[in-house]
Amino acid sequence: MITTTESLARLCETLAREDFVTVDTEFMRETTYWPDLCLIQVAGETVNGLIDPLAPGLDLAPFFALMNDPAVLKVFHAARQDIEIMVHRAGIVPHPVFDTQIAAMVCGFGDQVGYESLVRRIAKSQIDKSSRFTDWSRRPLSDKQLAYALADVTHLRVIYESLKQELDRTGREHWLREEMDILTNPATYRTEPEDAWRRIRVRLRSKKQLGVLMEVAAWREREAREKNVPRSRVLKDDAVAEIAVQMPQAREALNQLRALPRGMATSRTGEAILKAVAAGLALDPKSLPQPDDGRDDMSEQAQAAAEVLKLALKVVCEQEGIAPKLVASSADIDAIAESDAADVHLMHGWRRELFGDLALAIKRGEAVIGFDKGRVRVMRKNSGLQAAAE
Template identity: 40%
Template sequence: MEAPELVETPEDLSAALEELAHAKVLTVDTEFFWERTYDPLLCLVQVAARDPQGKLTGFAIDPLAVDIDPLLRFLAEPTRLKVFHAARIDLEILNRMLGATLAPVYDTQRAAALLGFGHQVGYARLVEELVGKKPEKGEQYSDWSKRPLRDAQIDYALADVIPLMKCYEALEGLLARSGRRAWLDEEQAPLTDPASYAPIPDRERYLKVKGSRALDRTSLAVLRELAAWREDNARGRDIRPGFVLKDPALLALARKQPTTKQGLEAVRGLHSSLVRRNGDALLEAIQRGLDADPPASLRTKRPTVDVSAGVDLLKTYLSQRSRELDVAQEVLATSSELEALARRVAEGRDLDDCPLARGWRRELVGDEALRLLRGEVSLAVGKGGKAIVLIERAAGR
């Protein structure tokens, strides 16, 4: 039995998996809908592979119509490489449904970043550059939860995985020729680390509330309880936390710490209907926060050492090296990573968790960046004035 492109029955799914069974490399994408629900609603899973004759075959599998547990078990087999573009959100969804972490995986966006395509290159541009065909964008903002799916949606969905195989094959060739394949292994390691997908504990959700850094410790303790309550309430109702209570209202409650329902209603963003439903729970959360030991302050301490000059040096050096390596500067290091490195060097602290101090980054730019910060080398304009060069500092100077 030959499976149709759109898989909606257990029989069609079995047939599709049988057609894909020989494949050691699969391209995978998902379509989901995420407006009000607590978690994204998975609406489609697309999988493609080359058949034994080398022809590309793809299927769009409808998880709203058929149990996809057989597909998840198929994808979980460690002998199959799963290729994604911008893999993180797809993996979060699939891993949560599987209850395990998919491996091995390959992210074409991360691969492209090591080959001069820029930081976080989009799929359409990558396909255009490597395959020579620009994908259609007509269904980019479709509501994938509505049924029946239209032919145009199915065509769009399959165009996300069939050209992706050609991108993967081209990128693998480029990585091999450039000697950068080992770099990608390092870049992709977090994608198969279960710790990368560990949910934030409810009692740490307050750290993600915008504006929390401005609060004093007592207000932070209250915010911690309120944010944990909001998360639990949202999960139970299957809605996004912001639909329970928005961040500004949480912050106002944490600051004002009302003790009555009348006090709750006086807080902007708390409607009377919400207070009627959840007033007691909110007051209890506020009281728990006031009774608890407060967490450490989130207010940024004034730096003891000014590292701005060192950061400027590093940015100049990395700008030059990124051009020489044809790798986006943000891939080598972000501004915050440069500041963290400069500060740790200035304060004599451990560098182990600084990206520039390990792996391929250290070999190509990190060691010289550290020498710059330590004053062992300096920057100068090279001959012709078009390049920055490193000059050894004379001993004793």
């Protein structure tokens, strides 16, 4: 375990000479808004390291400098949360980055394939799962726990090299590059309290209700950040949703809500909620989007088209060896089914090349799903029933 700034600087100086380093973090966030960084694992070709962020006096600056070094590729598995921690702690987005989970999806290993699965299938090894639910904030950590943590980056070297070879072989490296551009874009990690309402599922029937939802959700987000507690500690999602629907404007009305804890209506929190409700009701309805009332407004024709397109996506992705979820979401498919001009991820970059244009061809009747030599294919009519991807 590296517990001093001096030893960390030596490790990072060595790793900075590598072409790539593998990285993982262990953190706890059950009782906080911001994750508590508890352990950092790094590995290069010749040296591995376990860094203790909780060690008294340890300055993580050398590690963050390594993460910010454009000459060293940083390899993660499912990098999003690891990067979020670095954005919060140091204000940096590591670059360049290679995410083995996304690369595995590009290479046909399925949707959001887990690290243990890749270790088993690529590295031909097994991970001892007994330390999976370790409380990483406790000290000292056992040798068994440290070995488990280190395995998260040592096997990752083999996985990276194998996936990189496959990407080079298939010519899909530029597909991954587009995804890494999103992952390393600072805008990806900007979360504004004003957008917090989008996380809450609730059926709304008016813009007044939507305005209340927006203001109450934003208040809760700011409160959770300031106190560094989970959102649910401030107010649970179902309570935010009920407030939006009922729009209480007095303590008596607030006290009638079933989702609120007893006594909250007469507390300072209750007063803050009523202020947020009032702010939501004061918003100009013209400035608000149309609320989602939870109903499916797609026409029967569009719904049928979406089902056909989802089947076609599955067929093409099986043929190409890529995870369908990486190519298009259900929302993307629904949008294309409703409108050829839908501006969704599917209609940009490599996704459009792989399936977007083909989806439009299916809608126009220029391509069909059929059998070719006993196999299900998506075929263009004007190409003598040749498989579209061929």
